[in-house]
Amino acid sequence: MESPSKRVDIVPAKRRALILEHLRVNGAASIQELADTIGGSQSTVRRDLEHLVERGYLERTHGGAHLLQPMRATFEREMTVNAALQHPEKVAIGREAAQRLSARDSVIFDSSSTVMEAVRAAAERDLPLTVVTNSLEIADFAADIKSWRIILPGGTVRPGYRHLAGEPGESFIKTLHADLCMTGASAVTGTLLTETSLEVASLKRAMIASARKTILLVDSSKFTAPGFCTLSDISEIDEVITDEGITQDALGSLRAAERKVTIVSSRRLAGAPLLGG
Numbered sequence: 001m002e003s004p005s006k007r008v009d010i011v012p013a014k015r016r017a018l019i020l021e022h023l024r025v026n027g028a029a030s031i032q033e034l035a036d037t038i039g040g041s042q043s044t045v046r047r048d049l050e051h052l053v054e055r056g057y058l059e060r061t062h063g064g065a066h067l068l069q070p071m072r073a074t075f076e077r078e079m080t081v082n083a084a085l086q087h088p089e090k091v092a093i094g095r096e097a098a099q100r101l102s103a104r105d106s107v108i109f110d111s112s113s114t115v116m117e118a119v120r121a122a123a124e125r126d127l128p129l130t131v132v133t134n135s136l137e138i139a140d141f142a143a144d145i146k147s148w149r150i151i152l153p154g155g156t157v158r159p160g161y162r163h164l165a166g167e168p169g170e171s172f173i174k175t176l177h178a179d180l181c182m183t184g185a186s187a188v189t190g191t192l193l194t195e196t197s198l199e200v201a202s203l204k205r206a207m208i209a210s211a212r213k214t215i216l217l218v219d220s221s222k223f224t225a226p227g228f229c230t231l232s233d234i235s236e237i238d239e240v241i242t243d244e245g246i247t248q249d250a251l252g253s254l255r256a257a258e259r260k261v262t263i264v265s266s267r268r269l270a271g272a273p274l275l276g277g
Contacts, residue, residue: 010038016048017085020057020067024221028066088266089219089243094118096241096264097182097217103127105179108207111135111163112184114217132178134169134203136162155203165199173206181211185218186227190253191234194227201231213238220245234259 010018015038022029022037029037034045049065052058058065094117101107101122109115111134119138122129128147133139134155142150153172155164183204185193193216195201208214216237223246234240234253239260246263254261 010040012048012051015040015044016052017087019045019048019052019065020085023058023065023067028061028064030064034064086219086221086243086245089245089264090114090117091121092264092266093217093219093241093243095121096262097215098122098125100180100215100239101125101127101129104129106130106132106176108173108176108178108181108183108211109133109135109138110181110183110204110207111138111161112217114184114219115182116141118182118217132173132176134164136164158197158199165197165203170203170206173203173210176210178211179213181207181214182217183207183214185216185222185231187225188216188218188223188234188240188250189226191257192226193231193234193237195229195231196227198229201229204231208232208236216240218242220247220250223247223250 018038019034022034031042031045031049034049035042038045038048049058049060053060053065058067090113093114097115097118098121105127107129109119109131116135116138119131119141123142123145126145126147130149130151131138131142132151132153133142134153136152136157139150139152142148153164153169155166155169157163158165185204186195187193195204214237216234216239218240220243223242234257237259239262240254241262241264244263244265251261251263
């Protein structure tokens with residue numbers, strides 16, 4: 001018998017993120033186990049599994065599913081699903097990152113979901129800022145903040161993603177001398193930062209080069225096998241903000257490279273740092 005629905009109001013992206021997170025922790029699960037996890041029906045789980053299998057997240061097993069590990073180097077999560085994955089950790093990282101901003105800073109925000117949380121937290125501080133971003137989501141969110149000047153560099157909207165890449169935006173970014181850049185990465189492997197898309201990696205390299213200081217915002221799940229193309233080496237990053245799920249091996253690589261590392265806890269409302277390095 002199917003379990004009664006406890007969370008029928010959960011949007012599909014959130015349900016799918018819960019399923020992926022359960023499989024990330026447990027490796028594999030039955031349909032009934034996943035139904036219990038999301039508080040929904042087995043038929044709902046089956047539909048979500050079909051969606052995730054079609055898009056390359058999972059492989060079906062008899063009566064359940066397991067996560068594909070490692071995922072293909074060019075694999076790119078859907079925007080809505082990615083934003084819901086490890087969301088409390090991303091919120092905590094974003095709140096910590098927002099504390100690095102000062103009044104009248106010029107800041108480049110990339111289009112990653114963790115950087116979006118930094119933007120939300122920065123808005124609460126109500127600082128006057130000049131914001132440059134390739135993210136249509138960030139621009140839309142920030143459009144009504146009167147103390148912010150918002151600059152979109154131009155480019156082409158990537159299908160399925162609410163951000164711009166390519167020209168003329170990349171050339172425009174290269175003319176800037178911003179105070180700060182906040183960026184994410186698809187993967188951090190040792191001291192190597194990688195992306196799944198050549199055009200995204202190229203734009204982010206321009207962002208990093210055009211700021212006096214760069215902060216990398218990545219939740220602990222990003223410390224994994226490399227993506228398709230190199231973004232940069234950790235030596236080009238001034239500070240890494242991540243969550244307490246980071247492994248000791250990954251933390252050791254960052255500290256051996258003499259990078260500042262701030263670790264936050266999603267259990268702490270303010271996202272106060274636990275460790276520095």
